Amino acid sequence: MIRRWAPALAGRTLLMVALWWAAAEGRPLNWILASAGIVLGVAASVVLRPPVGWAPGGSVRFVGFFLLESLRGGVNVALRAVLPGPPLCPGFITFQLRLGDPQSRLVVTRTISLLPGTLGVDLEGDRLTLHVLDVGMPNERLLRRCEHRVAGLHGRPRP
DSSP states (O other): OHHHHHHHHHHHHHHHHHHHHHHHTTOGGGHHHHHHHHHHHHHHHHHHSOOOOOOHHHHHHHHHHHHHHHHHHHHHHHHHHHSOOSOOBOEEEEEEOOOOSHHHHHHHHHHHHHSTTEEEEEEETTEEEEEESBTTSOHHHHHHHHHHHHHHHTTOOOO
16 A cells, blocks of 8 residues: 555655745754654645545646646637627536545546636535536536546546
């Protein structure tokens, strides 16, 4: 299990070292106390939020997906705001998420909320309710692509 968590533990440790370095203003004498604080900080982070598997390649694909969809959604919302065209049809839609673990479902909810035109309103088990600007848009396709990228981010098979 430690081998699977190694990248997450390394990342958390680097974060704690960086935070301590900034707080201690880089003074070497403070590192005696820092080592205990870093170990306790990483241990507390594992107890409070256990690491999830992480895949570097999946992370790159996830960032690419997020940037592209953010740009695409932003342009869509901007054009709808300034150009006459089909009226918006805002509403709520509910989806059954296919990802098994709660952390991945939460990442999907947070990610989809950051994309223009969608907002995660309620996550209850594996049911996600979204508010969308247009219920006629291919919202399910976007959600499924988001699930796929989050699964890749955590090194899991496609749902």
